Amino acid sequence: MLDLLDRHGAMTTAELAVSRGVRHQTMAATVKELTEAGFLAARAHPSDARKKVLTLTPDGKNAIDQDRRYRDGVLAHAVADALDDGEQLLLARALLLINRITGTIADSGLSPSPDRGPVTGAW
Secondary structure (H helix, E strand, O other): OHHHHHHHOOEEHHHHHHHHOOOHHHHHHHHHHHHHOOOEEEEEOOOOOOOEEEEEOHHHHHHHHHHHHHHHHHHHHHHHHHOOHHHHHHHHHHHHHHHHHHHHHHHHOOOOOHHHOOOOOOO
């Protein structure tokens, strides 16, 4: 959820719930925990005073950045341990192609089937 707010900016609890494919009450509990932990801040919605807009606090941004660095490190070590130099080069080339493919999908406006259930990533 922190990643979602970091990538897409401020959102309401309802928007977060829809984006993650969970019930509003479930997301509200998560929002409450993250707010109490100091990772989220809530402010009044500009056009609907009944709603709150959620944003990352500096601590929330730091937490997601630390998690990303950790995951990057784990992946880098696994690639170095599992693949020889030629395989690493092949993987790097494949990632460039995958980025082109996902860019095409993002640019096309295509999205997964609405009855598919929750997904990760931007689409």
